[in-house]
Amino acid sequence: MEQVELTMLKPCSPQEAYRRVDFDARVAGAGPAELVHLCYEHLVSALGTAVHADLNGDNCLKSRSMTRALTAITALQMGVAGADGMAVALGQLYEGARRTILDNALAFDADAITALRTDFAEIGQALRAG
Numbered sequence: 001m002e003q004v005e006l007t008m009l010k011p012c013s014p015q016e017a018y019r020r021v022d023f024d025a026r027v028a029g030a031g032p033a034e035l036v037h038l039c040y041e042h043l044v045s046a047l048g049t050a051v052h053a054d055l056n057g058d059n060c061l062k063s064r065s066m067t068r069a070l071t072a073i074t075a076l077q078m079g080v081a082g083a084d085g086m087a088v089a090l091g092q093l094y095e096g097a098r099r100t101i102l103d104n105a106l107a108f109d110a111d112a113i114t115a116l117r118t119d120f121a122e123i124g125q126a127l128r129a130g
Helices: 014-028 032-055 059-078 085-103 110-129
Strands: none
Touching: 032 059, 032 110, 059 085, 085 110
16 A cells, blocks of 8 residues: 655744644634624734835735635625625625735735735724624
8 A cells, every 4th residue: 555645844944833833723712703803903914014015025924814714704704694785795895805815916005905914904993892
């Protein structure tokens, strides 16, 4: 029987490893509302890191951050259920954010990403307070 060796992707830095472990631990113990909050935090963090990476000319980090932002938006989109007004509004919000992230993957506009980050940070804070 042939042996297959599986390799795991190694984090690029100790900070990235810590972030992944922290996120995985928080997801494992979270309920539905907390998962939404985690996705918002993940999105806001990833967008901020992308802007920072762009300012420092770190295209690798910028790309990874935009991918993380896209993952967070995808998770939020998958969590929308129903056809009522709130579900439709959330679907439109998330789809707009997804388009902004994808549009900025090649032609990065730090102002557009900062505005998106600010919007989601404010929504996240409102959800926490509510």
